[in-house]
Amino acid sequence: MDDRQLIQRIISGDPVAERQLYERHVERVFRLAYRMTGDATLAEDLTQDTFIRAFARLEGFRGEAAFSSWLHRVATSIIITALRKRSRIRAHEATHEDLANLGRAAPDRDRDLERQLGRAVAELDENHRLVLVMHDLEGYTHQEIAAAMDTPVGTAKARLSRARRRLREIMTGFGFDLSPDPS
């Protein structure tokens, strides 16, 4: 049974169909929420909010786009809103200078790299962060990203390109060597 058929059954009051639709899409939504927030509790809340809102609006889903695209549009909106609010909480995070000094004497490369990457990604604005996470970390296609962000595919691609460029700049600023090897 495809998503449209499940939705029809849900609207008719079939709880089994509701669970099936949830099971089909929940992992992707949760993974995206977790990748974007790094917080299991928040990722659960955002995932729950996504499905609560989606189910409440299901009768208004007209099926012009794939349900997955529509669901991810709801999810990305909720995630971005949460990240913007959370940025008010995180005012006391480490400064760039602290991060630049971080890798010089530490023994665990992965741990340092993880922190540097985390802070670099956090430096990106929410839309650039989202497109980078969706494509490079979670394997969404350009079409899926464009549908979720309600933009043309070309815009989504351009946004990804800018995000990658910005990430490269930030990591270079942290002392990470991204220069070509001499040959």
Place this chain on the structure above:
Amino acid sequence: MTDDKKFETLRDDMARLHNPPPETPRERMWEQIQAVRTAERRVIGLVLWRRALQDRRVWWPTAAAAILLLGVAIGRFSDLGPGVPGTRSADVAATGQTELVAEATDTVDSSAAPAADSRQINQLVYQLAASDLFARADALLTGFKTTSCTSTDMAPVPEWAGGMLLQTRLLMGSPVAEDTEMLGLLEDLELVLAQIVGISRENCTQDMAWIRKGLENRSTLDRLRLMSSTDPLRNAL
């Protein structure tokens, strides 16, 4: 290694290291989603009992049931201990609300005066839920101001804050959030509850000091007390 190759390696590292997701807690999230949706459906059912508003014997139990349903359905409605107003254990609340709803249904008088506006009823139900949330948040935050990281009183606080956080977010999407002052308070409450949920074991003392300072700067407790002291029912009856 070329520049692009190095960047590709960085991207691979990022996929491996940046917030690698844990196993998806499907069952737990499903239960929460179902609890909230069940409560929403029941609140809508209560709103449809428009004629009950004219019967004062029915209104308060009906509204109280709505508050309890919202709290129980969110799934973290738990006994906050002695001295905290308006709290009951989830089991007691679930039984109590079933009885109250049954009583309300039985006492509806179909020959009562013309029905009240359903939007007004909806608004009142959510205002009561907000008032209840503010009273409980007041109790939590008042205790939070004086407790310490090592106190046993502190142990359940992040979980309680987590339950209230979800209720706060639901109210932010409800009709009560159309009022600017109310929305501002809900946003500040969301902020402080999220901060409490996020208190780290390693930096507990520092985190708590910082949260208390934020509470003071935004006068959150004063505003909560002002809002929770307003009785929406007095205007309705």
